[in-house]
Amino acid sequence: xxxxxxxxxxxxxxxxxxxxxxxxxxxxxxxxxxxxxxxxxxxxxxxxxxxxxxxxxxxxxxxxxxxxxxxxxxxxxxxxxxxxxxxxxxxxxxxxxxxxxxxxxxxxxxxxxxxxxxxxxxxxxxxxxxxxxxxxxxxxxxxxxxxxxxxxxxxxxxxxxxxxxxxxxxxxxxxxxxxxxxxxxxxxxxxxxxxxxxxxxxxxxxxxxxxxxxxxxxxxxxxxxxxxxxxxxxxxxxxxxxxxxxxxxxxxxxxxxxxxxxxxxxxxxxxxxxxxxxxxxxxxxxxxxxxxxxxxxxxxxxxxxxxxxxxxxxxxxxxxxxxxxxxxxxxxxxxxxxxxxxxxxxxxxxxxxxxxxxxxxxxxxxxxxxxxxxxxxxxxxxxxxxxxxxxxxxxxxxxxxxxxxxxxxxxxxxxxxxxxxxxxxxxxxxxxxxxxxxxxxxxxxxxxxxxxxxxxxxxxxxxxxxxxxxxxxxxxxxxxxxxxxxxxxxxxxxxxxxxxxxxxxxxxxxxxxxxxxxxxxxxxxxxxxxxxxxxxxxxxxxxxxxxxxxxxxxxxxxxxxxxxxxxxxxxxxxxxxxxxxxxxxxxxxxxxxxxxxxxxxxxxxxxxxxxxxxxxxxxxxxxxxxxxxxxxxxxxxxxxxxxxxxxxxxxxxxxxxxxxxxxxxxxxxxxxxxxxxxxxxxxxxxxxx
Amino acid sequence: xxxxxxxxxxxxxxxxxxxxxxxxxxxxxxxxxxxxxxxxxxxxxxxxxxxxxxxxxxxxxxxxxxxxxxxxxxxxxxxxxxxxxxxxxxxxxxxxxxxxxxxxxxxxxxxxxxxxxxxxxxxxxxxxxxxxxxxxxxxxxxxxxxxxxxxxxxxxxxxxxxxxxxxxxxxxxxxxxxxxxxxxxxxxxxxxxxxxxxxxxxxxxxxxxxxxxxxxxxxxxxxxxxxxxxxxxxxx
Numbered sequence: 001x002x003x004x005x006x007x008x009x010x011x012x013x014x015x016x017x018x019x020x021x022x023x024x025x026x027x028x029x030x031x032x033x034x035x036x037x038x039x040x041x042x043x044x045x046x047x048x049x050x051x052x053x054x055x056x057x058x059x060x061x062x063x064x065x066x067x068x069x070x071x072x073x074x075x076x077x078x079x080x081x082x083x084x085x086x087x088x089x090x091x092x093x094x095x096x097x098x099x100x101x102x103x104x105x106x107x108x109x110x111x112x113x114x115x116x117x118x119x120x121x122x123x124x125x126x127x128x129x130x131x132x133x134x135x136x137x138x139x140x141x142x143x144x145x146x147x148x149x150x151x152x153x154x155x156x157x158x159x160x161x162x163x164x165x166x167x168x169x170x171x172x173x174x175x176x177x178x179x180x181x182x183x184x185x186x187x188x189x190x191x192x193x194x195x196x197x198x199x200x201x202x203x204x205x206x207x208x209x210x211x212x213x214x215x216x217x218x219x220x221x222x223x224x225x226x227x228x229x230x231x232x233x234x235x236x237x238x239x240x241x242x243x244x245x246x247x248x249x250x251x252x253x254x255x256x257x258x259x260x261x262x263x264x265x266x267x268x269x270x271x272x273x274x275x276x277x278x279x280x281x282x283x284x285x286x287x288x289x290x291x292x293x294x295x296x297x298x299x300x301x302x303x304x305x306x307x308x309x310x311x312x313x314x315x316x317x318x319x320x321x322x323x324x325x326x327x328x329x330x331x332x333x334x335x336x337x338x339x340x341x342x343x344x345x346x347x348x349x350x351x352x353x354x355x356x357x358x359x360x361x362x363x364x365x366x367x368x369x370x371x372x373x374x375x376x377x378x379x380x381x382x383x384x385x386x387x388x389x390x391x392x393x394x395x396x397x398x399x400x401x402x403x404x405x406x407x408x409x410x411x412x413x414x415x416x417x418x419x420x421x422x423x424x425x426x427x428x429x430x431x432x433x434x435x436x437x438x439x440x441x442x443x444x445x446x447x448x449x450x451x452x453x454x455x456x457x458x459x460x461x462x463x464x465x466x467x468x469x470x471x472x473x474x475x476x477x478x479x480x481x482x483x484x485x486x487x488x489x490x491x492x493x494x495x496x497x498x499x500x501x502x503x504x505x506x507x508x509x510x511x512x513x514x515x516x517x518x519x520x521x522x523x524x525x526x527x528x529x530x531x532x533x534x535x536x537x538x539x540x541x542x543x544x545x546x547x548x549x550x551x552x553x554x555x556x557x558x559x560x561x562x563x564x565x566x567x568x569x570x571x572x573x574x575x576x577x578x579x580x581x582x583x584x585x586x587x588x589x590x591x592x593x594x595x596x597x598x599x600x601x602x603x604x605x606x607x608x609x610x611x612x613x614x615x616x617x618x619x620x621x622x623x624x625x626x627x628x629x630x631x632x633x634x635x636x637x638x639x640x641x642x643x644x645x646x647x648x649x650x651x652x653x654x655x656x657x658x659x660x661x662x663x664x665x666x667x668x669x670x671x672x673x674x675x676x677x678x679x680x681x682x683x684x685x686x687x688x689x
Numbered sequence: 690x691x692x693x694x695x696x697x698x699x700x701x702x703x704x705x706x707x708x709x710x711x712x713x714x715x716x717x718x719x720x721x722x723x724x725x726x727x728x729x730x731x732x733x734x735x736x737x738x739x740x741x742x743x744x745x746x747x748x749x750x751x752x753x754x755x756x757x758x759x760x761x762x763x764x765x766x767x768x769x770x771x772x773x774x775x776x777x778x779x780x781x782x783x784x785x786x787x788x789x790x791x792x793x794x795x796x797x798x799x800x801x802x803x804x805x806x807x808x809x810x811x812x813x814x815x816x817x818x819x820x821x822x823x824x825x826x827x828x829x830x831x832x833x834x835x836x837x838x839x840x841x842x843x844x845x846x847x848x849x850x851x852x853x854x855x856x857x858x859x860x861x862x863x864x865x866x867x868x869x870x871x872x873x874x875x876x877x878x879x880x881x882x883x884x885x886x887x888x889x890x891x892x893x894x895x896x897x898x899x900x901x902x903x904x905x906x907x908x909x910x911x912x913x914x915x916x917x918x919x920x921x922x923x924x925x
Contacts, residue, residue: 152753152754153753153754607807610807610810610811610814611810611811611813611814612814614811614814614815615814615815618815623786623787624790624815625755625759625786625791626755626756626758626759626791626792626793627755627790627791627792627793627811628754628755628792628793628794628795629792629793629794629795629796629807630794630795630796631795631796635755637755637756639786670783671780671783
């Protein structure tokens with residue numbers, strides 16, 4: 001297959017926009033599968049791309065899945081991704097290796113919180129996109145509003161290329177504004193495309209929308225502009241103009257339909273071929289390690305030396321399966337390649353093309369392909385090259401975890417299994433972390449949300465037979481001084497033999513600049529310069545554990561302006577100890593307070609639940625910042641202490657019949673209220689006893 | 690400067706003195722001007738002034754997104770902090786957030802009844818009783834006397850002051866006869882207790898008092914809008 005006939009695309013969106021349902025229809029119409037199964041269908045089979053039992057049971061996509069299909073002599077590699085922010089790493093890794101994307105939006109919900117996140121991710125990796133407004137059959141569907149949302153909320157120059165024929169229960173098909181024809185989808189699964197003239201009652205509207213469309217596109221294509229002036233616009237010219245403008249990120253083509261009702265998916269596939277790039281039009285860049293990381297443009301040429309990126313790992317019964325995107329050259333069974341991070345050479349063993357969880361053995365793959373290898377020891381984000389090259393590709397962005405849980409195995413036998421499980425999952429998923437807290441000796445797991453951790457706890461149980469005991473995550477508090485305090489501290493031990501002597505004087509004060517600032521204002525040599533770093537080190541060490549509740553001290557500035565030394569007994573150690581002593585003695589006098597992490601929480605749901613949403617937040621000491629009502633949906637943004645957010649996903653689910661979703665991200669540290677502080681101090685002191 | 694001092698020195702105290710002690714609960718006040726002259730800035734400064742006095746403020750807007758309004762508050766608070774060297778600014782900022790609610794409607798053509806129900810549900814679920822309500826971006830240009838009357842009624846029901854922004858066209862300001870309100874504000878004579886016109890002349894925006902409760906007047910309030918900080922200042 002010629003590389004220009006390959007499309008590598010992702011399907012990304014907010015939760016429940018219809019990504020997996022859309023992918024199922026794509027696989028059906030491209031004859032990759034012979035029957036359509038719904039995401040939470042009555043037949044209990046589940047959609048093709050949701051192959052994990054947990055996915056089928058819950059009706060959500062947890063891991064991204066790769067498949068390949070063919071449409072009109074083109075080969076399309078598709079990665080269906082999850083919509084929950086908990087599984088955002090799957091979207092990151094997919095968009096990192098794909099050339100184009102379909103941004104799916106619900107015709108009712110429009111641009112929602114995760115739509116904004118995935119759009120940002122597409123921007124990050126400069127992935128051209130088509131927007132597909134799905135669910136035009138649902139009550140409240142308003143594709144025009146969604147197209148406006150794309151402009152106003154995502155800043156995209158959205159250009160609808162279609163208009164709906166009817167909406168909601170009366171949604172029958174779409175009008176293609178380029179060919180000016182109406183399309184209907186008949187047959188039991190909408191597989192028969194019927195082209196007709198535009199209904200009379202829609203003709204004027206269609207003509208007007210076409211004008212708007214051409215105006216919008218022609219701003220970015222001189223040829224189209226000239227043709228419009230001369231009255232010589234052809235369909236092919238418009239396709240060309242849309243493609244060019246779309247690949248240059250000047251416009252975002254918008255198509256629409258209903259995947260569930262089997263309408264207009266085939267036209268979307270045509271759009272993928274027409275408007276999304278082939279690997280030849282992507283511009284991947286590697287860095288030459290041997291040339292100080294200089295940029296090297298990769299060429300999708302099968303004759304060139306191989307460069308590929310390992311973007312996903314899966315540990316299964318046959319060993320580690322490594323998913324690769326080949327950017328340059330070819331990968332054949334038996335080839336020698338090098339992992340340029342670990343410098344390890346390996347021979348290509350089994351080479352696989354994936355279709356969801358099914359594997360097809362192949363003997364070679366080429367630039368532009370998405371394939372998988374068995375038996376290679378590597379990490380996510382590693383670059384594989386032909387042995388003649390020493391390139392590295394930039395890895396995917398890995399967001400920081402936002403939530404922690406303590407986990408304990410029920411017995412020592414289970415502990416070993418738990419260890420295995422955590423090793424595997426942390427290797428597969430960089431946003432899932434596990435470590436042992438050195439202070440509490442607890443095993444802590446961290447993730448992107450409650451659902452994220454819930455899924456892993458369930459997988460540990462099902463796949464490793466360990467029912468872990470989970471505990472409330474430890475909130476990362478901080479301590480801070482609120483008052484300036486002068487100090488003057490003498491450290492002296494002179495009881496025979498070499499002693500220690502150091503006196504330091506200065507002041508502590510709260511600071512807005514960074515966590516720790518050290519200022520040396522000693523004059524006249526009262527403390528020799530060589531001891532100043534030791535004093536700074538002493539204070540820096542104290543910062544790690546405050547004296548109120550043992551959490552790090554932040555926003556702390558210390559200035560030393562005087563002191564005293566002894567010619568024999570002064571040393572780095574003496575001044576370091578002096579600093580620690582000064583901190584221990586004077587810190588309580590600086591009126592330290594406890595800071596708690598405050599999260600920016602965004603909850604979106606139907607307007608009818610606005611009251612419930614507000615109540616759930618204010619019950620958690622949330623400060624409502626803004627609420628937006630756009631008629632059917634509302635969005636509430638609030639600042640809520642992290643310590644009060646645990647269990648919130650269950651609460652919001654039950655308060656809104658599962659129709660609201662929330663996201664949260666760290667915002668700032670704020671002073672904890674007196675009652676909370678007293679409780680934390682008491683707990684800390686009880687633990688010390 | 691401490692918060693108490695700032696409140697005493699605020700230029701809005703001048704406006705209160707000029708308007709017989711301020712707008713008063715149950716009344717409607719309006720900032721009228723051409724687009725882009727500074728109505729939102731004035732409303733947000735008013736809101737901040739009330740928040741700094743410990744009052745609860747409900748900001749109702751009709752904008753593309755609520756973050757935009759939030760950034761107005763952040764921006765003006767930062768300017769206030771700098772201009773008056775406000776002490777304990779971080780704590781004051783937290784207090785302000787706790788006393789302010791912003792409710793944004795993306796549909797500018799919402800019917801008044803739907804709007805009122807949503808507002809009441811919103812504040813009811815939080816048991817929030819605002820003393821000042823800001824309404825910014827509502828399509829008052831197309832409103833009739835009955836709709837404005839509803840807002841006045843709302844002010845009475847909620848026992849709050851309501852300040853709104855009202856867009857004007859340049860030609861209407863120029864065509865205004867002395868001692869009258871510019872069109873289309875003149876249609877609502879009697880419903881707005883205080884009317885302030887933002888009059889841009891040369892490079893300054895002056896606040897002119899066109900109506901003060903039962904007085905029709907054209908008075909210089911001695912306040913101007915600083916085009917850089919977007920804060921209200923005493924005209925000097």
